[in-house]
Amino acid sequence: MVEFWRSTIGKKTFVAVTGTILVGYLILHMVGNLNSLFGPTGAEPRVDWYAGWLRELGEPLLPFAGALWIVRAILLGSVIIHITGVVQLRFRNRDARPARYPARKIGRSWESGVMMTSGILLAAFIVFHILQFTTLTVDVTPLHHEQVYFNLYNAFQEWYFVAIYLVALILIGVHLRHGIWSLVQTLGLDSPARNRGIRYGATTLTLVIVVGFALVPILFWTGLLDAPEPPAATITAIAGGLTG
């Protein structure tokens, strides 16, 4: 395994496998997000119920939020391997090509040429995204624990948050359109007979992921999803303020 990692093909394979894991997670995350399209149904919005279900998943076999932390650990590991592999390969590739003579673009897609740029920006976005909706550190708009619908609604009333998320989604699209096909080729699963299908498949999957994610901020911003009930914490705070 160590020898495999040291070789260029081995590193590429690690990048492809971790890329597959991350794409798989993106699909699950996107499908999970679509729960918010049910709106602020009744006492508890469906997406809040879903968030709670994720934490309780696997109980009593796993401790509370156990499954969530397992997934987080796998994701963190994948991201670290993905980035380490790519950065090490990048240094190799830079040394293999004399810097003053960049290779002329003959037919390569522009997406394939900007994988590094789109990747770096995506990494920055992921940090921002976790700080906003997981740790609730970026609380420009009011954020409350375990009140996903309320948090989403308020954040996506601001045009700049909608813009940040839509730009990030375009970056994901650019990264995946080359990335998905590329990982299939790196794993040696592509062939001339399958290539067309895999190319179209990669573009379709990219579009499904991007559109699926984009629905949430767009529908909140355009007002198609109703405002949530004010959360309990806010009501108590207001009540406390009144009595105080």
Add this chain to the structure above:
Amino acid sequence: MNFTLEIWRQFDTGEEGRYEDFTVEGIDPEASFLEMLDQLNERLTEEERRTVAFDSDCREGICGTCSLVINDTPHGPRQVTSCQTYMRDFEDGATIRVEPFRSTTFPVIRDLVTDRSALDRVIQAGGYTGATTGPQPEPNSMPVAPEVQEKAMDAAICIGCGACVAACPNGAAMLFTGAKVTHLNLLPQGQAERGNRANSMVEQMDEEGFGGCTNFGECSRVCPQEISLDVIGMLNREYRKARLSRDPKDPPTMLAQ
């Protein structure tokens, strides 16, 4: 036809190179690119100036010795070898830039001549098959299906010119190594060294300092033999299987309890 040539001049490997402008006049449109350079060299000899060094051998597109980057594209505009590129493919009066193959692993020896022995060392590492000197096996015991044969031969036509490396933004030799591994690993004659071949050729490729593949596909677009990108997929697969399978010299043993 008349042309202005911007030719890379570099006296030695260590020396700093630069472009030098030449004009050539009265070139026959049916002259090959190398014949045009020959005419330039004849003139330079008459003028007692240093001629332009460039590689060539068979001049019929099968040996893979010629190696010019013409207008930023390895082998020029037609996806054929440099020697099969003809002056009729260029506009009269055009300025043509001629460079050596650009790669850290291909140091320039002089002007347009590069040292491509790194590719030879990759071949030496595993691009061979063992041949039996004893009684020959019954040929029918080694069937080769027509599709397999065709696939192997499509890879075997690689002439090892190195244009794939020169076209690759990463300076990778994956198309070259992939073609060799595909050719030998598909045929029954290559089975004995199959796993070791992938391992040692990739190891040598990495040691020579070639870059890694990022699936740009530029190699295949300049390959004069039109080698398909799927040889790289095959190489990835063969290497992964060979590297991650258990060493046959160290088989697992079984004990009760």
